Amino acid sequence: MELLKTEGVVLKRTKVGDNDVILTIFSREKGLIQASVRGARSLKSRMSAGSALFTYAEFVLKPGRTMYSVSSAEPKESFYQLATNIERLAFATYIADLTAFCVREEGGDERLFSILLNTLYLFANSARDLRLVKCVYELKLLDCIGLAPELSGCVRCGDVSEIDYLSPAEGGLLCRSCKRAEDMVRPLDEQSLIAMRYILYSDDKRAFAFSAGEQVTKMLEDHIEAFVRTHIDRDFYSLTYLNTILGKDEKLR
Ligand SMILES: [Zn+2]
Structure with missing residues (x-):
């Protein structure tokens, strides 16, 4: 399946199980998107910065059966303040x-x-x-x-x-x-x-x-x-x- 590359802002983060999260992303090109991030809450996750709440990032998303999963997330602005x-x-x-x-x-x-x-x-x-x-x-x-x-x-x-x-x-x-x-x-x-x-x-x-x-x-x-x-x-x-x-x-x- 073709990967979707899009800029987006994380509007919501929902914890799932011990380590995973589902992100609600406002994608510039695709509107509202739900995408899961495996192991996002692990300290070692390379995805933790890009999947933080309100982060503006360049996402690469992989279509799945029920929702996308995040392949990579390169933060552009974290609004950490x-x-x-x-x-x-x-x-x-x-x-x-x-x-x-x-x-x-x-x-x-x-x-x-x-x-x-x-x-x-x-x-x-x-x-x-x-x-x-x-x-x-x-x-x-x-x-x-x-x-x-x-x-x-x-x-x-x-x-x-x-x-x-x-x-x-x-x-x-x-x-x-x-x-x-x-x-x-x-x-x-x-x-x-x-x-x-x-x-x-x-x-x-x-x-x-x-x-x-x-x-x-x-x-x-x-x-x-x-x-x-x-x-x-x-x-x-x-x-x-x-x-x-x-x-x-x-x-x-
Ligand atoms: Zn009138």
């Missing part, structure tokens, strides 16, 4: 879970792959507010999978004035005249709208240069999280854990 800080690690774990849930098998996504690498780099190294890096990643991911919020005007009438609400269920903005009593909406302030538009409409690198004050950051986080919750429809334990570390009380949200 993530393992040295509990908060950085929690941010990275959540976006790895989110990505693994959203990326399809056999569906490579060059753009999302680059954004993910950029995000992991910032989570590992940046002195910036990581909550904003997370917001940018979440919005860009939604955009990559075709679920970005409609932020140009009201989703019902297209109007661009009196935009007072964000409706995750309706997929974007609602103006004052179109909002009905039964709509589940979030009141939207102008600063948050400007910030979300900047992130969504800027090119993928520039979007990360974005900064905001504490109040806008908090509102952005909540708006985008609400959007992700509604459209991804999955509770991530890693997000609950991250929010606990950040001192947010889930019950108050």
Whole structure:
């Protein structure tokens, strides 16, 4: 069988038996891939560096009956700093879970792959507010999978004035005249709208240069999280854990 050579990021590592692991890899060319690594947990394994969590590596994979097995893994970037800080690690774990849930098998996504690498780099190294890096990643991911919020005007009438609400269920903005009593909406302030538009409409690198004050950051986080919750429809334990570390009380949200 033909070997598959691909660049990928390890999103998840599942231990199997005493010595083996199964990796969930986001492959640049092939989307989500499961691949087993024999003896990965042995200290002598030449595969241990390339199979560590969040590692960006060049993989050579051998197709098997149920999944690939890793023939070799040459690390390009380990993001090892993530393992040295509990908060950085929690941010990275959540976006790895989110990505693994959203990326399809056999569906490579060059753009999302680059954004993910950029995000992991910032989570590992940046002195910036990581909550904003997370917001940018979440919005860009939604955009990559075709679920970005409609932020140009009201989703019902297209109007661009009196935009007072964000409706995750309706997929974007609602103006004052179109909002009905039964709509589940979030009141939207102008600063948050400007910030979300900047992130969504800027090119993928520039979007990360974005900064905001504490109040806008908090509102952005909540708006985008609400959007992700509604459209991804999955509770991530890693997000609950991250929010606990950040001192947010889930019950108050
Ligand atoms: Zn309207």
